[in-house]
Amino acid sequence: xTGAAIMSDEVFKANLQQRANVVxxxxxxxxxxxxxxxxxxxxxMLYSLNAGGKRFRPALCMASAGMCGMDEKEVVPxxxxxxxxxxxxxxxxxxPAMDDDDLRRGRPSNHRAFDEATAILAGDGLLTxxxxxxxxxxxxxxxxxxxxxxxxxAAGSTGMVGGQMLDMQLEGAKAGxxxxxxxxEALKTGAMIRASxxxxxxxxxASAAQQAALETYGAALxxxxxxxxxxxxxxxxxxKMGKPAGSDEKKGKSTYPALAGLEKSRQRARAExxxxxxxxxxxxxxxxxxxxxxxxxxxxxxV
Amino acid sequence: xTGAAIMSDEVFKANLQQRANVVxxxxxxxxxxxxxxxxxxxxxMLYSLNAGGKRFRPALCMASAGMCGMDEKEVVPxxxxxxxxxxxxxxxxxxPAMDDDDLRRGRPSNHRAFDEATAILAGDGLLTxxxxxxxxxxxxxxxxxxxxxxxxxAAGSTGMVGGQMLDMQLEGAKAGxxxxxxxxEALKTGAMIRASxxxxxxxxxASAAQQAALETYGAALxxxxxxxxxxxxxxxxxxKMGKPAGSDEKKGKSTYPALAGLEKSRQRARAExxxxxxxxxxxxxxxxxxxxxxxxxxxxxxV
Numbered sequence: 117x118t119g120a121a122i123m124s125d126e127v128f129k130a131n132l133q134q135r136a137n138v139v140x141x142x143x144x145x146x147x148x149x150x151x152x153x154x155x156x157x158x159x160x161m162l163y164s165l166n167a168g169g170k171r172f173r174p175a176l177c178m179a180s181a182g183m184c185g186m187d188e189k190e191v192v193p194x195x196x197x198x199x200x201x202x203x204x205x206x207x208x209x210x211x212p213a214m215d216d217d218d219l220r221r222g223r224p225s226n227h228r229a230f231d232e233a234t235a236i237l238a239g240d241g242l243l244t245x246x247x248x249x250x251x252x253x254x255x256x257x258x259x260x261x262x263x264x265x266x267x268x269x270a271a272g273s274t275g276m277v278g279g280q281m282l283d284m285q286l287e288g289a290k291a292g293x294x295x296x297x298x299x300x301e302a303l304k305t306g307a308m309i310r311a312s313x314x315x316x317x318x319x320x321x322a323s324a325a326q327q328a329a330l331e332t333y334g335a336a337l338x339x340x341x342x343x344x345x346x347x348x349x350x351x352x353x354x355x356k357m358g359k360p361a362g363s364d365e366k367k368g369k370s371t372y373p374a375l376a377g378l379e380k381s382r383q384r385a386r387a388e389x390x391x392x393x394x395x396x397x398x399x400x401x402x403x404x405x406x407x408x409x410x411x412x413x414x415x416x417x418x419v
Numbered sequence: 420x421t422g423a424a425i426m427s428d429e430v431f432k433a434n435l436q437q438r439a440n441v442v443x444x445x446x447x448x449x450x451x452x453x454x455x456x457x458x459x460x461x462x463x464m465l466y467s468l469n470a471g472g473k474r475f476r477p478a479l480c481m482a483s484a485g486m487c488g489m490d491e492k493e494v495v496p497x498x499x500x501x502x503x504x505x506x507x508x509x510x511x512x513x514x515p516a517m518d519d520d521d522l523r524r525g526r527p528s529n530h531r532a533f534d535e536a537t538a539i540l541a542g543d544g545l546l547t548x549x550x551x552x553x554x555x556x557x558x559x560x561x562x563x564x565x566x567x568x569x570x571x572x573a574a575g576s577t578g579m580v581g582g583q584m585l586d587m588q589l590e591g592a593k594a595g596x597x598x599x600x601x602x603x604e605a606l607k608t609g610a611m612i613r614a615s616x617x618x619x620x621x622x623x624x625a626s627a628a629q630q631a632a633l634e635t636y637g638a639a640l641x642x643x644x645x646x647x648x649x650x651x652x653x654x655x656x657x658x659k660m661g662k663p664a665g666s667d668e669k670k671g672k673s674t675y676p677a678l679a680g681l682e683k684s685r686q687r688a689r690a691e692x693x694x695x696x697x698x699x700x701x702x703x704x705x706x707x708x709x710x711x712x713x714x715x716x717x718x719x720x721x722v
Binding site: 208234243265269277278284285 | 451452455456457459460461464511514516517534535536537539540542543544545546547548550551554555560561563564565567568571572574575576577580581583584585587588
């Protein structure tokens, strides 16, 4: 722990909700020319996009930008694009050929509510449209391009998509090592969480040192979330945060706590949260307090 | 026909092949950090990316940029990204839930050579990575952003993805009107062909008038290709160009010539090619000749 101000859970949740509201307002009327989108495709995209969720990746992006001196409102399109990409990944992950999940957040998954073709296309559309939204932002072009590139790298074959590939292979093998699981998680969920933080700072035109601090923060936060959520899965606590509900109902999946044990996992989650908080030691203000509270919140029920 | 120089088929094909070679050289070693991509995913992406094809969308982008005064070499990453997006669309279109094609260009389709999960992820990876490649281009950031936005709009829910959705619905209904089919084709294949042309001019920093000319050219060319290919399907000619071989083996699919008849279709294809050629009346030089020849080549076997 650092000596920084501690934000109560209630204030933290209110801060998170406030940012979620702004992003949901932006997404409510799909941020492209709605009349140009075939009706069923638009319905499919909005069905999953408006299905709730804590919107914590967009909140990370907004708070990171705010912490680096930018008005958070200016990065809302980028934050929303992050959520569009996250939503596409959930739709595709649920497909029969992938995790074959019938439910997502208590409702039928996209391919159950519509059909497989619509679900594949809704995911493809959300992913592609996210970049159209980003490229339309009225910020310095150099910053937008740099952030878009980092996000694409975090979402694509060197990031999230690569992680899902490793996850499919681990599931098939049922014999992953701790190193296998750590690499998979770092790509599948870690990369987008890290990018959400770093991109906020890049859009804000932050210094290289500030960007590096948010890179460290985001990487550690993603790891803390992941391990904490896997612990909650094991001890039967359902209020997970880093991973969407339902994503780990696969039986016998290799996870960090399953392989390393609860005690070591709790220590590691605590250490990662501390690393995240320490990375922000150079920052002050309500956004920094929010990000520090996020790190504590991530692990609070698991350690 | 205009009075512009006529390029022979042989010279045209050599010009096309030359551009294809440059793009394939760029794509041969996948243009991201190969070591960071899980092996099976990388194999899946390269299997389809290196499966041949005329690469005519990248060639359109390169020639358009060259015609507007830019060294074509400078837009090769963008041209390659167009081919990555085109390839992803073929992989997803072939999936069992979509067109359910076992073959693509004479080889097993991606999900047959690998599996459905890998095919979905290879498509997702190629699509996402394309934007990482684009955002890394060392051209004026404003131009890169504008071109990336146009490409995303052409590929996403207001373009190609929307067109595939309409195609699925038309296939289910088996009773599309001519207007339905025209809208579907304009989105499914027209948008990316048009964007390939316009983006070349945008990257070259062309004037609004030049961009508009390439917009007209690209829209008409896409339409000419589409109708000509559908005519070739009907008269049993297999050397199609605008659409990849195998994409229309679906029986009973609504097409322009199927609904409007061969005679009207031939007139329309000729008229679109003429419109495309006329749109370039303000341009001279070998790239303009190549693009004019492309319009004639598109319809030469069908009219």
